[in-house]
Amino acid sequence: MASALKNIIVVGGSYVGKSTAQELAKVVPNTHRVLLIEPHSHFHHLFAFPRFAILPGHEHKAFIPYTHLFNTATNHSVIQARVLSVQPNYVNIDRDWQGSPKIPFEYLVVATGTRLSEPAGMKDNDKISSVAYLQKHQADIKNSKSILIAGGGAVGVQMATDLKELYPEKEITVVQSRPKLMPQYHVGLHELIMKRFDELGIKFVTGSRVKVPQSGFPSTTPFEVQLTDGTTLPSKYDFVILATGQTPNTDLLSDLPSSSPEGLLSQSNGFIRIRPTMQFADEKYPHLYAVGDIADTGLRKAARPGATQAATVVKNIMAMIEGKKPVEEYPRSPAGIHLTLGLKYNVVFRNPDEAAGQTEPTVIKRDDGQADMGVEGWWERLGVPVTERQQYHL
């Protein structure tokens, strides 16, 4: 039987979708319910995947049950499913929920983020397979003498420094096509990372990309690795980690017609075009919002600004429920990152706030890193405080 409640659907239950759904659930009137739709059985704490793909013993902690996201006495729900398509007033999911694969909505928030290649993102939706994958990755690393990392973004940098600290005898090479590591940031970050690479003895190759053979890298090791400029790297490798690129998850919008000649997605980068209110940049769909990495905000993709964007969306949806115009605009702050550069050494780096007249970045160096990256705090944020270690296996 169809529910009399009006649905506010949030698609995607990672950092930003989760925050949006939790914040909405705190404020929406009891005429409405929040439905969070996510194919993963558990919340994926992906900040820790690069570390847990190397360091054994913590991998199960990166998958946190959704069971306590909402107070069970309320009508809000987490639905384990994938949204196949968005229509103007309903979504189609890949299974039945309450007897139907169609779920109607009054408001929809798309928080589908991006797809990352393993080990930065998981291929499977369930915890057991993902934990097994990370354990196999740890074993492959342990059995390799020489490891190549393709990509000099956060995943590549964090994995290289963890690897070399944990296994100083292994040869670690990072290949980055652009001249600088983490090029979205002030050059000071590249310089700081290069210093760390030199201290640890990590090799850095720049100016070309790793050529991935069509059939994958050979299973007989060690093997040679070619670059797209036609050169072959001087060393031979046993294992390659692909830490490259992110693809926006927008398939679910393929059937939704746009009334704007520019379309729903940015033609330059494929992310969802939005207004400053985070509504789709299409007058036909004032009730559709995009938030987090999937939204074409022009800002650096990160979970932290995503949480403030979630607050913008919540205010605007509440205004619309109350019959008012949504006017809240998402904040714009300079890009920042909390980056590990080894098991203990980590750095908080923020680009200069040019609007405030700053010319230098903010750099906070710390030596307080924990092996499991303080994952416990994330369990609390999902409503599951950990009192016994056994709970990490939930």
Ligand SMILES: Cc1cc2nc3c(=O)[nH]c(=O)nc-3n(C[C@H](O)[C@H](O)[C@H](O)COP(=O)(O)OP(=O)(O)OC[C@H]3O[C@@H](n4cnc5c(N)ncnc54)[C@H](O)[C@@H]3O)c2cc1C
């Ligand atoms: C190694 C690493 C470390 C990082 N560290 C930091 C950090 O310290 N601080 C920081 O602020 N940021 C950090 N980031 C960036 C941060 O992880 C991203 O900005 C963040 O994950 C974006 O969150 P999101 O919710 O927008 O999307 P995503 O995390 O990309 O999640 C999208 C979700 O949508 C779901 N989904 C996709 N398609 C569908 C569909 N059709 N139906 C239903 N669900 C769907 C996916 O399963 C997924 O759960 C880090 C990233 C990496 C890789």
